[in-house]
Amino acid sequence: MQDHLLFHIVLLLVIAVVVVSISRRMHFPPILGYIFVGMIVGPYGFGWIQKEENISLLAEFGIVFLLFAIGLEFSMSQMLSMRRQVFGLGSLQVLATALLIFFLGWLAGLDNNTGIVIAGAFALSSTAIVIKQLTEQSEIHSRHGRSILGILIFQDIMAIPLLILIPTLAMNNGNDSALALSMAIAFLKGVAAVVVMHLLGRYLLRPLFHEVASSKSQELFTLTVLTVALSAAALTEEMGLSMTLGAFLAGMMLSETEYRHQIESDIRPFQDILLGLFFVTVGMLISIDLIIQHFWIILALTVVIFAVKGVVIYWSARLFQKEPGVAARISLSLAQVGEFGLVLMTLAFTYDLLPEEEGNILLTAAVLTMVIAPFMVKFNGKIAKILHRTSYRDNTENEETIKSHNPHLSNHVILCGFGRVGQTVGRFLHNANENFIALDMDILRVNEARAAGENVFYGDSSKQTILQSSAIDKAKIVMITFSDYHGALKVLKTIRHLNSEIPVLVRSLDDKHVNELIAAGANEVIPDTFESSIMLSSHLLLLIGKSPRQVLKQTRDIRRDRYRLLESFYPGEDDTSSLQEHQLMKGVIHSVALGEEAYAIGKRLGDIPLASFEVQVDAIKRGHVRGENPSEETRLRQEDHVILSGLPEAIDEAERYLLTGRMPKKLQESEAAEAS
Missing domain, CATH: 1.20.1530.20 (Na+/H+ antiporter like fold)
Incomplete structure (x- = not known):
């Protein structure tokens, strides 16, 4: 037998x-359990199975x-x-x-x-x-x-x-x-x-x-x-x-x-x-x-x-x-x-x-x-x-950066994570004229967003010093926008250690860990379902004190515009992880910095054929001022940042044109055909 x-x-x-x-x-990892099972039943253990073949x-x-x-x-x-x-x-x-x-x-x-x-x-x-x-x-x-x-x-x-x-x-x-x-x-x-x-x-x-x-x-x-x-x-x-x-x-x-x-x-x-x-x-x-x-x-x-x-x-x-x-x-x-x-x-x-x-x-x-x-x-x-020990002093530098850029921060929202959901929530807050600060661990995404004028900083939101630099004692509310359960628990533990009263909204992939997150200190846990980003932002604005009518109007406007507001995102390193994500992604947002030799300097926006590249100019950032939906009469200056949204390939071509004036061959041929 x-x-x-x-x-x-x-x-x-x-x-x-x-x-x-x-x-x-x-x-313990299950792998170790399986190895131990083999040791028990094998020829060198109890010998219940003599031949592993x-x-x-x-x-x-x-x-x-x-x-x-x-x-x-x-x-x-x-x-x-x-x-x-x-x-x-x-x-x-x-x-x-x-x-x-x-x-x-x-x-x-x-x-x-x-x-x-x-x-x-x-x-x-x-x-x-x-x-x-x-x-x-x-x-x-x-x-x-x-x-x-x-x-x-x-x-x-x-x-x-x-x-x-x-x-x-x-x-x-x-x-x-x-x-x-x-x-x-x-x-x-x-x-x-x-x-x-x-x-x-x-x-x-x-x-x-x-x-x-x-x-x-x-x-x-x-x-x-x-x-x-x-x-x-x-x-x-x-x-x-x-x-x-x-x-x-x-x-x-x-x-x-x-x-x-x-x-x-x-x-x-x-x-x-x-x-x-x-x-x-x-x-x-x-x-x-x-x-x-x-x-x-x-x-x-x-x-x-x-x-x-x-x-x-x-x-x-x-x-x-x-x-x-x-x-x-x-x-x-x-x-x-x-x-x-x-x-x-x-x-x-x-x-x-x-x-x-x-x-x-x-x-x-x-x-x-x-x-x-x-x-x-x-x-x-x-x-x-x-x-x-000296290798970890960079946290102090991050804290000082956050403090120096936000000296009078109060009555604001703290967003832990600035991925796709975090960016969607940030836009709702911006449209509602609410101050917010976002913390993210993706340095590429942080650099892109900061270059476009967003109040986003590199920092681990589970660290006490980072949250203190973000003025958590003066904040209205904290939202954890990433879906990692273990990471959310760490952040919640830190928040409750620093501030036991502040409301905390947490995003979750499903309802599997809702009870644990609430027990850890979350006031609301929003599981991801259809239109999860809109639901999260609506809950947040209501908790801040905005009227239900105003929240409902924003939601209806987004739906009526066929979710165009939610289509483009600042890309991070983890956004290129699969072909499937590229197919689902409608577009990205990218900031083009105009150096002293850029072709577009001195030109009106209306004179630059960006529409032919199938990209949109969302804003112009000049110094510390970000101008939304600039007019065609806006004349570009040195050190301006042109914030473009569209497909990655189209943005690459538009950026090349803004910097060098070189038009892609397919657009040159199209213009020649129209001229003839």
Whole structure:
């Protein structure tokens, strides 16, 4: 009975439910729970499952679906917007870490194949643990959070060629020329796979999913998703490449379609469960006897992994001009070995590229770094402040900037967050002649908004000193406009510590955490629904004391104008994260600064053919004065800021014309045709 597959699966599920439930209650990552389940049931534990091969195929499907889901998240626009972090800092970290670990392995007497496997595996960090922990701590959009995200994206990309490398090494053991030839062939096969998947995605997948979606059958849609993911995996495996490469490419092709979010939600249950089985198989490889027997060696290896990766990542970040404190937080968060490192090592065991005893010692040390990782990520800020106290003095500079620009601030509104919802609320307040100050952690968005004359400042609204600089003791009300639950709790805690009476409005994605937010001090929690931005702004104006008739008039005006007021936004770094967002976005707002050599200086607005660019002039900022809806007789001066709204491509062309006088070819041809 012990060799029966169904018995093994049922046994694993029962134990997994118990252990993972306990892990969640103790705030441990579920990954660690699954690994512990494997240790319990495996041959080195109670021996209830003697051969992990019985579930290894299902576990491999977990990795396939993980890569498929990562492919769905893979966005070329996101990559381009973060290219310095991804391809610069990420590539430097992976290459430097791998080379140093390979050198240390060579000094320790490891053969080349083993050294390559360990170097590749240990260079990667845990995307699952780090992103989850940073998100819960509301640090994903911080300075170190964006750098960490960029590095993890590059690591996920590098996992693909490393997965191809393992079987190639096994087939050409000890033959360098044959290895080079095999790698070249594998590279060409990989290029061919990319081309094939691109063609299939362009000419087959989109019409296929359109047809399936039109049937309105959830069962058929899910079945199609599974078929596409597994078919792509089978295709690349038949080409002699990794199954995971095909799954990644299929996900990337489907990320270009409008069905991406539905596909992601359908694949998530399969991915999570089967990926859990993979970590169970990892746990089955860990021997308690081995840990006891080689305890000091494993402990020393764990310390070495943290030290080597931490030092390399720290100095890589410093080379990219990150402040010492920020570099320390990045290195502390990424110093562990990740799930893809475990994938590489288990694959290397399959191809006999790792000696059993030495490999298990290294694997155990890698798993131990993952056990410690959540705590290092959680306390990265406190540790970094101990190591680099001077690196955090910039908060004082932010506070002084806010105070100096708002010396008489009182009876105002504080907006925590100036994303799309925050900007919408700001426009309502502006139209109602209400003073407000906005705090945001996206430096690009802050710079754009401040250049356009908005009262927006860079600052973390969960910090007491930042809120005090914003005169929270004299404010009418505070609104938390971002939807991050954990971040909102932090801000609420700080607000209530400083001012127990001030009304606080909070935005929430849904009603799941309404009770917790109210218990934390929120007066009103507005879940996102249809027209959520309008609803939030209406509630805010009513609480300030505006008449219901005035609020209703603004709402009706916006609806009557077909929401034109809400269409354009100041873009931030996180607004280019997906093609889907670009398709939904009607336009952006951008401030064009006229330098001393700008073409438009001295010209009337009416003489500049901006309408032909399909952009609109919202305002002219001159010094500290912002003039809304300027007339065509307005003559532009040096150092004016022309605030334009429209599609990003149109604004780029209009800005080029204002600065240089060069007209795009298509507009020149259009004017020539009209003249003739």
